[in-house]
Amino acid sequence: MAGPRVTHGRLAVPRTGVRSWWGKAWQRAVEEAAYVEQDLRAGKALARRAEVGGISVAAGSLLAAVREGDDAWTVEVAVPVLSDDERRALVDxxxxxxxxxxxxxxxxxGHELVEHAEEAGVELLPYGGELAATCTCDAYLDPCRHAIAMLVQTGWLVDADPLVLFAVRGLDRxxxxxxxHERSTGATSSGSIGVADLADDVEVAADAMLRAQRLVALMEAGAELPEDLF
Known part of the structure; x- marks a missing residue:
């Protein structure tokens, strides 16, 4: 079942750039998708100037408005979602x-998670040909510079939170x-080994997320980090 559509606020250029290997892999896919170097440069410039509005993420869909001068265009990018079997394999x-x-x-x-997912037949990171864009502008190439701008900024989201990648592939947080939780509960009733560790992971996951969010907010504000954060 498709998850809810989540809209992320307007983004500024990351101060440290794209830091992660998966964020860089997304950006490479964007570069592969671009047909014209001029459009790629123009799209990156629009992204850096924060001309992309809030990016709405749903299973198989990215949606945003992109400004250029006095005009605004609506961009949607379709990304293939995982099948039911692939989602189950990814959960495993x-x-x-x-x-x-x-x-x-x-x-x-982690690299190993992605490698093991690929061994199970699940491709998490997209390649350029999978990013099918439409835009209300009159450009005849797909993706146009507006779509590239949105995809570049989506890469910033993916860099900061890899679960954005999971969500657009059809498995939201x-x-x-x-x-x-369902898997751990079912395995507990059948007495499977190692289920306690999984259950503990699920229980502490929300706390880990909140701690990470607090850490990022404090670092961006330049505040001193409290000892009890860790």
Missing amino acids: VVAAEAGRIAALLAGEL ESLLAAL
Whole structure:
């Protein structure tokens, strides 16, 4: 079942740039998708100037308004969603090792998780040809510079929170946690080994997310970090 559409507020350029390997992989996909270098440069410039409005993320869909001069255009990008079997396989991969869900909610996407997902037939990171864009402008190339601007900023979201990538692929945060909880509950009743670790992960996940959010907010404000944050 598709999760809710979540709109992220207007973004500023990350002060430290794209930091993560998965964020850089998303940006490479955007560069692969661009047909014309001029459009790629123009799109990146629009993104840096914060001309992209709030980005709305749903299963298989990214939606935003992009300004250019006195005009504003509506951009939508379709991204393939995972099948039911692929979503179940991804949940199994996340549940396979203690600490993975807590790491995800703290903003970290491990290489091993993605590699194991690929071995299970699940492709998380998109490639350029999967990013199908439409825009209300009159450009004939897909993606146009407005779509590229939105995709660049989506990469900033993915860099900060890899679960944005999960959501656009069709497995949002709440659905992932619910599936992990259901899996752990069912496995507990059948006496499977290692379920206690998974249950603990699900219980502490929300706390890990809140701590990460507090840490980011304090760092951006330049405030001193309290010892009890860790």
